[in-house]
Amino acid sequence: MRVLGIEGTAWCASAALHDAEAGSTLIESDPYEPDSGGIHPREAAEHMSEAIPEVVGTILDHAEAKYGPDAVDAVAFSRGPGLGPCLRTVGTAARSLAGALDVPLVGVNHMVAHLEIGRHESGFSNPVCLNASGANAHLLGYHDDRYRVLGETMDAGVGNAIDKFTRHVGWTHPGGPKVEAAAAEAAGEGVRTGTTGPADAADLLELPYVVKGMDFSFSGISSAANDAYDAGEPVEEICFSLQEHVFAMLTEVSERALSLTGADELVLGGGVGQNDRLRGMLAEMCAARGAAFHAPDPRYLRDNAGMIAVLGAKMAAAGDTLAIRESHIDPNFRPDEVPVTWRDDEPSVARLGSEGGDGDDHDRRGAEAVVEIVDADDIDDAVGTTVDRPGNAPIVRKRRIPKEYRHPALDRSLRRDRTVAEARLTSEARQAGVPTPLVYDVDVPEATLTLQYVGDRDLADVLRGGGGERADQTARAARTDRTDPTVRSVRAVGRHLARLHDSGFVHGDPTTRNVRVEGGERDGEERDGGHSGDRDVGGGARDRTFLIDFGLGYHTGHVEDHAMDLHVFEGSVTATAAESDRLVDAFEEGYREEGAEAVLGRLREVRDRGRYR
Numbered sequence: 001m002r003v004l005g006i007e008g009t010a011w012c013a014s015a016a017l018h019d020a021e022a023g024s025t026l027i028e029s030d031p032y033e034p035d036s037g038g039i040h041p042r043e044a045a046e047h048m049s050e051a052i053p054e055v056v057g058t059i060l061d062h063a064e065a066k067y068g069p070d071a072v073d074a075v076a077f078s079r080g081p082g083l084g085p086c087l088r089t090v091g092t093a094a095r096s097l098a099g100a101l102d103v104p105l106v107g108v109n110h111m112v113a114h115l116e117i118g119r120h121e122s123g124f125s126n127p128v129c130l131n132a133s134g135a136n137a138h139l140l141g142y143h144d145d146r147y148r149v150l151g152e153t154m155d156a157g158v159g160n161a162i163d164k165f166t167r168h169v170g171w172t173h174p175g176g177p178k179v180e181a182a183a184a185e186a187a188g189e190g191v192r193t194g195t196t197g198p199a200d201a202a203d204l205l206e207l208p209y210v211v212k213g214m215d216f217s218f219s220g221i222s223s224a225a226n227d228a229y230d231a232g233e234p235v236e237e238i239c240f241s242l243q244e245h246v247f248a249m250l251t252e253v254s255e256r257a258l259s260l261t262g263a264d265e266l267v268l269g270g271g272v273g274q275n276d277r278l279r280g281m282l283a284e285m286c287a288a289r290g291a292a293f294h295a296p297d298p299r300y301l302r303d304n305a306g307m308i309a310v311l312g313a314k315m316a317a318a319g320d321t322l323a324i325r326e327s328h329i330d331p332n333f334r335p336d337e338v339p340v341t342w343r344d345d346e347p348s349v350a351r352l353g354s355e356g357g358d359g360d361d362h363d364r365r366g367a368e369a370v371v372e373i374v375d376a377d378d379i380d381d382a383v384g385t386t387v388d389r390p391g392n393a394p395i396v397r398k399r400r401i402p403k404e405y406r407h408p409a410l411d412r413s414l415r416r417d418r419t420v421a422e423a424r425l426t427s428e429a430r431q432a433g434v435p436t437p438l439v440y441d442v443d444v445p446e447a448t449l450t451l452q453y454v455g456d457r458d459l460a461d462v463l464r465g466g467g468g469e470r471a472d473q474t475a476r477a478a479r480t481d482r483t484d485p486t487v488r489s490v491r492a493v494g495r496h497l498a499r500l501h502d503s504g505f506v507h508g509d510p511t512t513r514n515v516r517v518e519g520g521e522r523d524g525e526e527r528d529g530g531h532s533g534d535r536d537v538g539g540g541a542r543d544r545t546f547l548i549d550f551g552l553g554y555h556t557g558h559v560e561d562h563a564m565d566l567h568v569f570e571g572s573v574t575a576t577a578a579e580s581d582r583l584v585d586a587f588e589e590g591y592r593e594e595g596a597e598a599v600l601g602r603l604r605e606v607r608d609r610g611r612y613r
């Protein structure tokens with residue numbers, strides 16, 4: 001199978017020929033380079049109408065010279081997302097070429113192509129993918145015949161966030177490589193090799209660092225960087241600090257996604273993936289947790305038609321082609337709208353991973369902390385004094401370990417702030433009637449908390465089939481929603497979040513890994529719905545649902561922040577659980593019992609919000 005691919009979503013007019021049998025790909029590209037500022041949509045469209053026919057002509061000539069008149073078996077094109085006028089030029093070119101050659105037409109999602117090229121090159125079977133491109137930034141994982149969005153930017157794409165600063169400074173598009181060069185100057189290294197952390201690093205300006213579960217935001221950091229420039233800070237130092245913050249955020253959420261799903265493979269995609277510092281951070285994070293990492297060659301990271309032709313060949317082989325009349329372009333085409341036809345029946349990216357969780361989970365390494373479970377007999381040694389524990393429950397020592405990939409100053413402040421927040425909000429949540437662990441001790445310099453051990457397992461493990469009898473499909477089918485313990489747990493999470501919000505704060509990271517469930521294969525209503533307070537905690541086999549890990553929580557009365565909590569929880573369910581619709585409904589019902597309807601309304605807005613601006 002030989003496929004001619006065409007790309008032209010924004011700035012790069014490109015054509016390629018991929019020969020699937022030979023495994024070879026030839027790419028011809030012509031980038032649009034604005035004289036000043038960022039991408040001007042009209043100029044970009046003009047560029048496409050001139051450059052697309054030329055690059056296609058070059059590739060076609062090459063194909064026919066090498067393979068003869070039947071050189072091309074299918075034509076693939078980027079349908080979206082991207083700039084409408086650019087996409088229309090690409091679509092028209094693809095339709096007429098497929099017609100002239102009398103071969104099938106394949107419509108490719110540009111973001112899925114950024115992801116698949118890494119999977120294709122690495123040979124990984126089921127990776128988490130970080131797409132770091134101009135107009136986008138998201139984490140994707142395969143689940144239930146789709147690439148699900150595990151996390152994404154709440155505002156600008158990562159490249160655009162950086163380019164916003166370079167426009168302010170007066171640098172031309174693309175800004176990313178210029179920021180990389182200036183940052184390397186500040187770090188005093190010339191060009192980075194990408195494998196080492198910035199131990200010798202330049203001073204770090206403090207900039208906003210916003211991570212919510214696996215979602216993140218760049219709007220604050222772009223403005224803060226602009227303000228720092230206006231205030232006279234040296235531009236190299238701002239570039240350095242901008243990279244350190246933005247890439248640490250992307251690396252952190254990638255690690256969270258690996259932790260949530262239990263996956264042990266990560267691939268990188270998108271134009272910002274060419275940045276050595278980002279690649280270095282991701283490689284270091286993966287090495288530290290024993291995961292495999294693959295960053296494709298730069299010619300496959302920046303926009304290019306090679307990735308379109310490679311995915312196009314897989315889709316064409318699966319019969320996933322388009323009739324001309326349904327081949328319209330889609331400027332807002334989301335990756336999770338694409339039915340994945342070209343992969344065999346493989347399991348979900350979510351699996352029972354090395355992090356245990358379904359039983360014998362004594363020493364565990366989460367995304368940011370190491371958790372050590374201290375048995376009853378050893379507690380006095382561990383804590384120094386006898387702590388007042390209900391029952392004879394074991395305790396947990398949780399230490400936020402330093403992350404070598406991030407700048408030491410940023411690392412210190414994140415670990416300190418989160419340890420303090422966790423201690424404070426875990427207790428405040430209990431006062432609001434939400435089951436949480438008792439906090440026995442806080443050691444801020446060591447970023448260590450001593451906590452009560454709660455629950456038997458993480459909700460994440462229950463949902464992805466690690467929960468013993470809870471995962472038994474037939475047993476589950478026999479239950480009504482009301483008596484299904486999984487449904488009861490997610491409904492309880494809804495109520496718990498409502499109570500936190502009512503008390504004026506958010507959890508900040510309510511993924512299914514931060515919910516602990518306990519006991520209770522019994523029918524009837526859950527026990528923690530009412531007035532259990534502290535009395536019941538740790539006492540016997542009750543059916544209870546605890547929230548843990550409040551490190552990303554903060555006080556806020558904003559409906560948007562409350563809605564984000566719900567969005568984060570639902571994202572973690574949708575991307576990893578079977579029968580997720582039913583669970584999401586139960587969760588929202590739970591929230592509705594005690595929370596504000598306005599928050600659920602805002603949640604729908606957050607969900608529908610277009611990201612491609």
Ligand SMILES: C[C@@H](O)[C@H](NC(=O)OP(=O)(O)OC[C@H]1O[C@@H](n2cnc3c(N)ncnc32)[C@H](O)[C@@H]1O)C(=O)O
Nearest residue numbers: 009010133134135136159174175176271272275302303
């Ligand atoms: C929708 C589609 O048009 C869009 N594509 C796109 O934005 O081009 P892409 O090639 O994936 O990424 C370009 C971005 O990648 C950044 N970039 C390129 N080299 C970089 C570097 N060394 N460091 C940081 N950013 C870099 C550029 O500044 C620019 O913001 C997308 O994938 O979101």
Ligand SMILES: [Fe+2]
Nearest residue numbers: 133134271303
């Ligand atoms: Fe792209």
